Amino acid sequence: MANPYTQLNIHGIYAVKGRENIIINKFRDDLYRYTSGILKKSSAFPLAVGGWKDHVHVFFELPAAQALSDIMGSVKRNSSKWINENKFLPGKFHWQDGYAAFSYARSQRDRVIKYIINQEAHHRVMTFKEEYFGFLKKFGIPYDKRYVFEFYD
Numbered sequence: 001m002a003n004p005y006t007q008l009n010i011h012g013i014y015a016v017k018g019r020e021n022i023i024i025n026k027f028r029d030d031l032y033r034y035t036s037g038i039l040k041k042s043s044a045f046p047l048a049v050g051g052w053k054d055h056v057h058v059f060f061e062l063p064a065a066q067a068l069s070d071i072m073g074s075v076k077r078n079s080s081k082w083i084n085e086n087k088f089l090p091g092k093f094h095w096q097d098g099y100a101a102f103s104y105a106r107s108q109r110d111r112v113i114k115y116i117i118n119q120e121a122h123h124r125v126m127t128f129k130e131e132y133f134g135f136l137k138k139f140g141i142p143y144d145k146r147y148v149f150e151f152y153d
Contacts, residue, residue: 005064009060010101011057011101011103011104012099019128022053022089022093023054023055031079031082038075043066047061048113096150100141
């Protein structure tokens with residue numbers, strides 16, 4: 001059997017349960033580095049990890065032999081465990097159920113990386129809710145508002 005050859009660039013987004021603004025400066029950069037390590041352990045190649053106070057963006061090369069749901073599940077499960085074990089926050093930390101994921105061509109990688117790295121500036125002018133629904137619209141993804149992240153205005 002021949003080896004698979006792929007170029008699958010995936011941009012994943014997931015949010016804090018209850019949409020609390022609790023991903024604070026105290027541990028935010030460490031969380032992104034730790035998340036990058038989780039991706040590497042999953043045989044994914046991390047391209048960028050960033051976000052803001054209530055959500056995270058991951059951009060990585062998806063390996064041919066891995067399911068996207070397995071990688072996203074591993075990232076969320078292991079990062080929440082790490083946050084709880086290190087007691088960065090009072091109480092028990094959880095991510096919301098679900099995630100969004102979008103694919104990009106190699107030629108779009110630099111633009112997506114810059115977008116993720118500049119989340120703080122981006123969210124001065126756009127809410128996470130506007131950002132999230134903008135992605136769903138841009139990619140033509142039908143959705144039922146009952147089954148997307150919880151948004152609190």
